[in-house]
Amino acid sequence: MLRVDKATFLYAPERGVEAASLIVDPGEVIGVIGGNGAGKSTLLGLISAALVPQSGSVTLSLSEMGGRTKRFSSSFGIGYRRQVGYLTESAPVYGELSVRRYLSFRARLHGVGVFRLRHRLSDAMERCGLASVWKAPIASLSLGLQRRVALAEALLAVPAVLVLDDPFAGIDATQRAAMTEIIREVAVRSHVFISGHDPLLLQACCTRFVLMERGRVVADALDVKEAMMRLQPEVVQKEARS
Numbered sequence: 001m002l003r004v005d006k007a008t009f010l011y012a013p014e015r016g017v018e019a020a021s022l023i024v025d026p027g028e029v030i031g032v033i034g035g036n037g038a039g040k041s042t043l044l045g046l047i048s049a050a051l052v053p054q055s056g057s058v059t060l061s062l063s064e065m066g067g068r069t070k071r072f073s074s075s076f077g078i079g080y081r082r083q084v085g086y087l088t089e090s091a092p093v094y095g096e097l098s099v100r101r102y103l104s105f106r107a108r109l110h111g112v113g114v115f116r117l118r119h120r121l122s123d124a125m126e127r128c129g130l131a132s133v134w135k136a137p138i139a140s141l142s143l144g145l146q147r148r149v150a151l152a153e154a155l156l157a158v159p160a161v162l163v164l165d166d167p168f169a170g171i172d173a174t175q176r177a178a179m180t181e182i183i184r185e186v187a188v189r190s191h192v193f194i195s196g197h198d199p200l201l202l203q204a205c206c207t208r209f210v211l212m213e214r215g216r217v218v219a220d221a222l223d224v225k226e227a228m229m230r231l232q233p234e235v236v237q238k239e240a241r242s
Contacts, residue, residue: 001025002161002191006056007046010215017042018215019056026160029183029192031206033199033231039215040195041089041165047193048086048163049074060191062160082111085154089165089195093149095139099130102138103152110157124152127182144175151179155186162186164194168201180204199227 002024010016017039024030032040045051046058058074060083072080094102103121112120125131128148133141138149147167154162164183168176183192183205196202199209202224209227211219219230 001061003059007053008055009051020217024191029187029206031202031209032195034212038212044163049081083160085159085162087154087164093138100134106153107156124155128152144171162190162192199224
């Protein structure tokens with residue numbers, strides 16, 4: 001279980017996230033929606049441990065063999081961070097490296113040991129459809145394939161928490177369908193968070209939606225219709241009349 005408990009990170013008054021609280025179980029895919037500046041990326045930064053809460057907490061509880069539970073806090077050490085896969089909005093990659101060299105380098109940074117490295121690389125590249133381009137320089141790939149490389153990096157550590165900041169931006173319908181399938185597969189064992197502006201685009205993979213406004217979580221456990229009504233009421237009303 002992942003718990004966000006009154007987590008706050010403010011860049012300036014009314015800019016950032018304030019007192020956000022969520023409880024998410026493994027297998028859930030949470031769509032974090034809201035307008036520009038609503039705090040979506042900041043919330044994902046807190047969940048990914050890219051940002052440390054100024055107050056409140058983000059904790060992850062994982063069940064182990066023998067019924068024991070291991071707990072990690074995003075504020076302490078690298079234990080929590082090693083449980084996280086994070087695809088940022090810009091999905092930065094090193095274009096001069098080949099797909100395999102880049103992923104090998106990133107896997108070692110994620111703490112993947114030598115004996116597991118080959119299997120993790122093979123699994124991530126196959127899952128993300130990169131096996132045919134593993135020798136190619138990343139800069140030579142299409143934007144959609146570059147985002148798949150960034151997603152493969154996020155999957156290398158077999159994350160218990162997968163955070164995807166606007167993963168469908170700039171890719172076509174075929175690539176969106178492929179990424180949706182990957183997200184569904186990973187969600188079986190992970191807590192998944194996806195940000196976006198359009199619930200209809202996210203509905204194929206999200207199990208519930210969280211709405212943010214001005215840095216606060218203002219609605220939780222929304223389905224796609226409720227999310228659309230809260231986010232774009234004029235669009236929903238127009239469709240209902242037609």
